[in-house]
Amino acid sequence: MSRVPVLEIFGPTIQGEGAAIGMKTMFVRTAGCDYSCSWCDSAFTWDGSAKDQIRMLTPQEIVLELDSLAANNYSMVTISGGNPALISEPMEKLIDLLRDRQVNIAVETQGTRWQNWFNKVNILTISPKPPSSGMDTDWGKLEHILAHSKDPLISLKVVVFNDEDFLYAKQVHQKYPKIPFYVQVGNEDVTEEGDISGRLLKGLEWLFQKVIDDPEMNEVRVLPQLHALIWHNKRGK
Amino acid sequence: MSRVPVLEIFGPTIQGEGAAIGMKTMFVRTAGCDYSCSWCDSAFTWDGSAKDQIRMLTPQEIVLELDSLAANNYSMVTISGGNPALISEPMEKLIDLLRDRQVNIAVETQGTRWQNWFNKVNILTISPKPPSSGMDTDWGKLEHILAHSKDPLISLKVVVFNDEDFLYAKQVHQKYPKIPFYVQVGNEDVTEEGDISGRLLKGLEWLFQKVIDDPEMNEVRVLPQLHALIWHNKRGK
Numbered sequence: 001m002s003r004v005p006v007l008e009i010f011g012p013t014i015q016g017e018g019a020a021i022g023m024k025t026m027f028v029r030t031a032g033c034d035y036s037c038s039w040c041d042s043a044f045t046w047d048g049s050a051k052d053q054i055r056m057l058t059p060q061e062i063v064l065e066l067d068s069l070a071a072n073n074y075s076m077v078t079i080s081g082g083n084p085a086l087i088s089e090p091m092e093k094l095i096d097l098l099r100d101r102q103v104n105i106a107v108e109t110q111g112t113r114w115q116n117w118f119n120k121v122n123i124l125t126i127s128p129k130p131p132s133s134g135m136d137t138d139w140g141k142l143e144h145i146l147a148h149s150k151d152p153l154i155s156l157k158v159v160v161f162n163d164e165d166f167l168y169a170k171q172v173h174q175k176y177p178k179i180p181f182y183v184q185v186g187n188e189d190v191t192e193e194g195d196i197s198g199r200l201l202k203g204l205e206w207l208f209q210k211v212i213d214d215p216e217m218n219e220v221r222v223l224p225q226l227h228a229l230i231w232h233n234k235r236g237k
Numbered sequence: 238m239s240r241v242p243v244l245e246i247f248g249p250t251i252q253g254e255g256a257a258i259g260m261k262t263m264f265v266r267t268a269g270c271d272y273s274c275s276w277c278d279s280a281f282t283w284d285g286s287a288k289d290q291i292r293m294l295t296p297q298e299i300v301l302e303l304d305s306l307a308a309n310n311y312s313m314v315t316i317s318g319g320n321p322a323l324i325s326e327p328m329e330k331l332i333d334l335l336r337d338r339q340v341n342i343a344v345e346t347q348g349t350r351w352q353n354w355f356n357k358v359n360i361l362t363i364s365p366k367p368p369s370s371g372m373d374t375d376w377g378k379l380e381h382i383l384a385h386s387k388d389p390l391i392s393l394k395v396v397v398f399n400d401e402d403f404l405y406a407k408q409v410h411q412k413y414p415k416i417p418f419y420v421q422v423g424n425e426d427v428t429e430e431g432d433i434s435g436r437l438l439k440g441l442e443w444l445f446q447k448v449i450d451d452p453e454m455n456e457v458r459v460l461p462q463l464h465a466l467i468w469h470n471k472r473g474k
């Protein structure tokens with residue numbers, strides 16, 4: 001039976017960012033990414049550093065593990081990565097199992113791959129990566145994904161580290177003005193230990209001001225990563 | 238012509254809390270409240286301390302002032318108080334004027350008064366006050382308002398300071414499980430000067446944990462006040 005490469009299953013916790021900000025959720029983090037963003041906060045999913053922790057699990061095993069962690073104490077599962085969109089059939093099976101149990105499903109992916117199961121999830125966040133990531137956007141792929149995804153479950157989110165990233169975010173928003181659009185302040189050092197909330201809040205204030213000052217960004221949402229404000233760079237929170 | 242008692246018109250800024258968290262908005266703050274919550278962060282709207290700053294403005298004058306502050310640089314106006322639901326006809330007129338201009342309108346009120354214009358706004362937050370406020374909830378009034386308000390524009394929000402408030406929040410959520418429900422961490426000292434973000438984030442972590450631990454709170458959202466994290470207790474931000 002086909003299996004999902006899983007790096008982390010944890011929760012319940014609170015989703016700290018994006019369209020589902022503030023919602024109680026379990027997390028399933030898959031291994032593997034087709035990108036290698038310079039500031040990736042989940043680089044262990046693809047850089048080999050956590051290779052030994054990858055488990056090949058069947059969809060049923062994942063559901064069992066979610067329940068053993070938190071039976072009756074969750075109604076939402078967030079599937080994150082890496083890039084969960086690299087996985088087709090076993091991921092669709094997992095999503096079907098969760099749907100059968102009336103669990104809401106959120107997925108985040110950078111928009112390089114389409115999967116038919118995208119339209120089975122409740123909250124789909126497409127998060128194209130700005131110039132500071134060092135990655136190039138494949139606009140054709142992004143277009144394909146957005147054209148095939150159902151409203152209003154979909155949203156776009158761009159992490160912003162600097163002025164160039166902000167321009168990129170504007171460009172994405174202007175291409176797809178009808179799709180709910182989030183800008184999120186980036187975490188410049190995902191390995192720094194201790195309390196990083198002061199630095200993150202300075203970044204949030206900067207991004208607030210960028211949006212406040214820009215008449216072309218009247219409809220976007222600006223959000224922080226709440227989990228990073230509270231739990232800093234800790235994993236599994 | 239009838240007028241609105243206005244204490245503040247400011248913006249654009251970013252909505253820091255509730256269903257519209259992260260959205261760029263102008264604010265119109267009305268004077269007067271039928272409550273006197275112990276921890277009110279807008280007590281100047283009703284305690285007489287800013288009496289000299291109240292202006293009686295026509296709806297047209299308010300729109301002119303919004304435009305003189307930020308023409309073309311906003312697409313949303315948040316009407317707050319005090320309790321804006323104390324005002325009937327001139328408020329409806331203001332809302333009609335803003336709607337004519339394709340401006341989205343958000344309103345926050347504690348749920349003691351119904352107004353027919355509630356169903357003309359885009360985002361209506363009903364915020365009943367927990368025991369720590371010192372106020373008593375009129376459950377009949379709340380019921381009337383929720384029964385007459387249109388989904389999905391409406392949400393419930395309860396500010397939580399302590400365990401007793403959390404129980405109250407649960408009670409409200411269980412009465413109205415289908416209405417989107419927000420719990421928000423309270424600001425225990427709305428006059429403290431300087432950086433209060435550390436204290437607020439500790440409160441947020443506490444509230445995260447309360448929701449994480451409670452299987453009856455799987456569907457609620459937990460949020461901070463972003464503006465207070467960034468701008469602390471400053472007015473007009």
Ligand code: SF4
Pocket residue numbers: 033034035036037039040041042043045081082083110129
């Ligand atoms: S797409 Fe996401 S998981 Fe992949 S490298 Fe970039 S930030 Fe990391």
Ligand code: SF4
Pocket residue numbers: 270271272273274276277278279280282318319320347366
């Ligand atoms: S209802 Fe709102 S404005 Fe009125 S006293 Fe309470 S917190 Fe203050």
